[in-house]
Amino acid sequence: FENDEFAKMLYYPNGVDIKTYIAESAVDYKFVVLYQEEKIGFIHFYYNSLLNKYTYVGGLHPSKFNSGLGVYLSVAILDYMFAKIERKEIFSGVFSYNNRSYKMLLAIGFKVYKQTTEKHMMSLTLKDFNNSEFVNRIKQRVKYTVIWL
Numbered sequence: 001f002e003n004d005e006f007a008k009m010l011y012y013p014n015g016v017d018i019k020t021y022i023a024e025s026a027v028d029y030k031f032v033v034l035y036q037e038e039k040i041g042f043i044h045f046y047y048n049s050l051l052n053k054y055t056y057v058g059g060l061h062p063s064k065f066n067s068g069l070g071v072y073l074s075v076a077i078l079d080y081m082f083a084k085i086e087r088k089e090i091f092s093g094v095f096s097y098n099n100r101s102y103k104m105l106l107a108i109g110f111k112v113y114k115q116t117t118e119k120h121m122m123s124l125t126l127k128d129f130n131n132s133e134f135v136n137r138i139k140q141r142v143k144y145t146v147i148w149l
Helices: 004-011 018-023 069-084 099-108 126-130 133-141
Strands: 029-035 038-048 053-060 089-095 111-115 119-125
Touching: 029 053, 029 069, 038 069, 053 069, 069 089, 069 099, 069 126, 069 133, 089 099, 099 119, 099 133, 119 126, 126 133
Parallel strands: 053 089
Antiparallel strands: 029 038, 038 053, 089 119, 111 119
16 A cells, blocks of 8 residues: 555555555455465455445555456456355446556456546446356466455
8 A cells, every 4th residue: 555556546646544444344345465475465345335336446566567466366356256245246447547457357347337537437247257258267277265354
């Protein structure tokens, strides 16, 4: 969270205060990502009770950009969340300048439902996720463990 590029990509323009992030909303799902025992990112599913929907945001440390880990991480956590939540649609938004994340979300099966000058608003259904050949190839390669604290 303290890395400028990382904070800008996710919580532009102010970044995020880690204590507030951890303390807020008990119905959200929050994950710290470890790869080979190194903390490399986080994932947050915000829950909106009025709309009964989860919004997905996550980040990978910039040192891991273009490594493929972001794609593997996203597929693993979305697979986990679709098994965990009742409503089988997950939403996300990505800043227009963040081409790397935008292309990854499209490849996983997210579809744009609204576009603004600053963001692509996207959604992913369980059906689109599970019917993606790309996602299914990754699911065969990835193994993950969720540890609750």
